[in-house]
């Protein structure tokens with residue numbers, strides 16, 4: 393969204409700000425008291441020591457995140473005295489989450505947004521003697537310039553007279569959530585959420601079976617958070633307003649995310665029926681692998697579900713999509729390809745509109761995952777779960793997949809496209 397005139401821009405900002413602040417005010421009203429009183433959104437006591445210290449800490453933090461990102465590319469430029477991003481957080485939060493910056497990890501924010509993106513710092517609210525909440529509005533430059541990323545609240549704890557630390561919103565809200573523990577998985581959800589215990593039991597059973605097959609006796613505890621919709625999910629993580637809240641379908645569009653560092657899963661309604669992310673945790677714990685291969689995505693989707701739909705549905709959609717796109721050769725890539733000038737996927741580079749590659753997916757489906765689900769099913773039919781796990785262990789990089797397929801399934805790379813298409817035609821409606 394690009395805003396043309398300055399005054400239109402300001403009006404939109406005011407609207408968003410008013411909304412953000414209204415939420416909090418409305419929440420504070422007692423039940424039955426409908427008339428909300430709105431504070432002037434532009435009145436903030438910027439002279440207070442707390443405000444100044446917290447605002448400065450936020451700026452220092454953003455610089456620190458940005459510097460850390462730069463260090464990855466220019467390791468020799470390390471400034472010895474610079475403060476590391478994690479040191480801005482309460483120790484308890486680092487222990488709980490690994491990296492407690494759930495905003496950075498969940499909201500398509502990048503260190504670039506922290507370092508260079510536009511921002512409107514809204515203010516600091518005092519909750520009690522030691523708890524503050526700072527609120528800010530961030531813009532991102534993706535997919536187009538100056539997109540609203542969200543209005544974010546980050547709790548701040550005053551540790552001593554001159555020291556403050558960030559705290560996570562989720563840690564504050566967790567005690568208000570309901571929970572159900574099944575084996576080594578604990579499900580957390582708001583009191584308004586209709587928890588499906590049967591689906592959750594089945595999910596843990598599937599996860600247990602996978603853990604047994606890969607030889608992991610005592611998997612690490614998992615926390616599985618469930619929310620009614622995306623708006624609620626984001627709010628528990630600290631986003632008062634996100635760009636999805638005002639898009640009807642975006643708000644309810646199912647969404648899931650796993651934080652592998654801390655074995656936590658966040659999902660919208662229905663997530664308790666999916667073992668997908670838990671299987672990723674099991675594989676990571678057993679193999680020590682940091683990055684999942686695409687084949688691993690297929691394995692997690694095949695056994696643990698993908699996009700809250702049955703594997704038959706995912707594979708039927710793939711079958712249809714391949715029929716509509718005969719120009720795609722899965723022997724060139726199982727994951728991504730170019731697009732032609734009409735936006736169709738093409739594996740032949742001479743038909744490509746640019747050299748940029750796109751993962752096989754559209755708004756409705758992630759075909760790259762479905763392709764891997766088919767490879768997983770073909771493997772399971774040939775040699776059971778044991779063969780699936782053997783291949784999973786051997787495919788450490790995506791470009792090794794064709795040779796592993798040839799070794800265990802006996803399909804040469806130039807026959808893979810035909811084999812997958814024929815398998816789908818034979819086995820799926």
Ligand SMILES: [Zn+2]
Nearest residue numbers: 668672689692
């Ligand atoms: Zn996955």
